[in-house]
Amino acid sequence: MIDLDGTMVDTLGDFVAVLSQVLDDLALPRVSREFVEHTIGQGSEHLIRSVLREVGGSQDQYEPAWTLYQRHYEVLNGTHADVFPGVEAGLRQIRALGLPMACLTNKPAAFARDLLRRKALDVYFDHVFGGDDFERKKPDPLPLLKTCEALGTSPATTWMVGDSSNDAKAANAAGCPVALVSYGYNHGQPIRDVRADVYLDRLDQWLVPV
Numbered sequence: 001m002i003d004l005d006g007t008m009v010d011t012l013g014d015f016v017a018v019l020s021q022v023l024d025d026l027a028l029p030r031v032s033r034e035f036v037e038h039t040i041g042q043g044s045e046h047l048i049r050s051v052l053r054e055v056g057g058s059q060d061q062y063e064p065a066w067t068l069y070q071r072h073y074e075v076l077n078g079t080h081a082d083v084f085p086g087v088e089a090g091l092r093q094i095r096a097l098g099l100p101m102a103c104l105t106n107k108p109a110a111f112a113r114d115l116l117r118r119k120a121l122d123v124y125f126d127h128v129f130g131g132d133d134f135e136r137k138k139p140d141p142l143p144l145l146k147t148c149e150a151l152g153t154s155p156a157t158t159w160m161v162g163d164s165s166n167d168a169k170a171a172n173a174a175g176c177p178v179a180l181v182s183y184g185y186n187h188g189q190p191i192r193d194v195r196a197d198v199y200l201d202r203l204d205q206w207l208v209p210v
Contacts (some may be wrong), residue, residue, distance in 0.1 A: 001163045002103055002162075004115065005105060006163035009121075012081075017072075025052075026064065028057050038185070038188040039051035039187070041166055051065075074111070077115050078114070081115070086205065087203045090205075091121065101124055103117070104144065105130055106130070106137045108131060109129065109130025113174055127151065133146075138166045139168075140173070141171075143168050144160060144174040155174055155176045156177075157179075159177050160176045161179045161180075163186060164185060164187065165186060167180065169185065172195070177197045179200055181197060
């Protein structure tokens with residue numbers, strides 16, 4: 001199971017561009033790139049509500065903000081995003097082991113699937129699950145447990161690869177081993193402060209133990 005934003009694709013530029021357009025449409029001030037970097041990762045609802053609080057907007061503006069967010073993200077998805085170095089080679093290595101693979105992200109599923117297609121990464125995955133595919137999002141363990149069911153694997157032998165404490169907390173609660181990349185977002189906190197079985201500087205420098 002591999003996370004998307006901050007793990008496979010550097011999507012920070014997409015988030016900044018989309019949120020800037022949303023806030024412009026609402027006649028609200030923009031947020032800084034740093035604020036966005038520290039806030040993404042817990043799902044779009046959390047992101048939008050946090051942004052509204054940051055700029056002094058009303059939570060009553062959530063619904064129009066969400067509608068605008070969806071509209072702008074659909075257009076801009078992947079435009080300001082790049083695949084991290086080593087990701088595609090790492091995916092090829094993992095796939096060559098013959099193991100089932102799923103992308104598991106808190107990003108809305110439609111946006112996740114579209115982004116993977118646009119970056120030609122969709123071919124590596126048997127399943128793609130987004131934050132709206134299950135009743136709860138990471139760091140809750142439910143998405144991981146459901147993904148293991150879809151893969152036909154045991155949580156104890158199914159790795160979660162991510163970039164943040166959300167991925168680690170979910171994996172620990174689900175009983176999955178966890179690998180964390182060093183280059184992701186993790187809410188502005190050092191990734192090595194988060195307990196993990198493996199830390200990675202590049203996805204292609206690591207092979208999953210069979």
